[in-house]
Amino acid sequence: MTETVAIIVDIVGSRRADDRAAVQANVHALFRRVEESVPPLLALWSTAGDEFQATYSSVADACAATTLVRLEAVDTGTDVRFGIGRGRSRIVSGAADEIPIYDGSAWWSARRAIDTVHRLAGRTGRARTWVVDGEDEPADTNAALLLRDELIGSMKPREARIACAMIAGRSQAQIAEAEGITQSAVSQSARRSGAATLVTVQSLWTGGRA
Structure with a gap:
């Protein structure tokens, strides 16, 4: 075994x-x-x-x-x-x-x-x-x-996509362009939905790997 x-x-x-x-x-x-x-x-x-x-x-x-x-x-x-x-x-x-x-x-x-x-x-x-x-x-x-x-x-589809993109290491500007929204909207979504926290948690689990 x-x-x-x-x-x-x-x-x-x-x-x-x-x-x-x-x-x-x-x-x-x-x-x-x-x-x-x-x-x-x-x-x-x-x-x-x-x-x-x-x-x-x-x-x-x-x-x-x-x-x-x-x-x-x-x-x-x-x-x-x-x-x-x-x-x-x-x-x-x-x-x-x-x-x-x-x-x-x-x-x-x-x-x-x-x-x-x-x-x-x-x-x-x-x-x-x-x-x-x-x-x-x-x-x-x-x-x-x-x-x-x-x-x-509790995440909406766009919030989950933003979280995935952030975990993958994409910049807020890149995410904003892909989603057709402003960079400020990306930042607000990441804070409001908890995506920013998930990025940190994922980094702890993966040892910093993207």
Whole structure:
């Protein structure tokens, strides 16, 4: 077995979608868009129903990747949940030409984490992410994720696009030109929506990588 950080992803409200296949394709596209910024160990793959899995080298990378996915998703109308688990992982079955089936404590922790998110949704409707690290549920990380999800959940599409662009290192002038608004409007939006705070949080998670 190897040490890894596993993510289980599911789609919020997928049964209400008119075209579930299109929504699932959009989740794959969202993760592909963020892979260059935060490379996974194993890129996202579909499992059963409306669930997906991926692995990352650290909890910080998993948090950073899910931040970008959530921001990108605002503009698409797709909403996803994440269970992040750190532990051991191994392949238990699968032919050479098939996607392997993984098992181990990382996946058990990720399942426990996403079950927690489902329960939290009853108390705080914008909770979308939880971390289980071995037997621990790190309070500091999970508190930050709850606040992050609250910020992103309240963002309008333009505010989320501005946050993504700022995280990518684009200047306010470049963002203003792309959005067809003034630089002052970009600055005001970043402060009002919390985008400026997300930029700092993302930098802490990625160690300064764009």
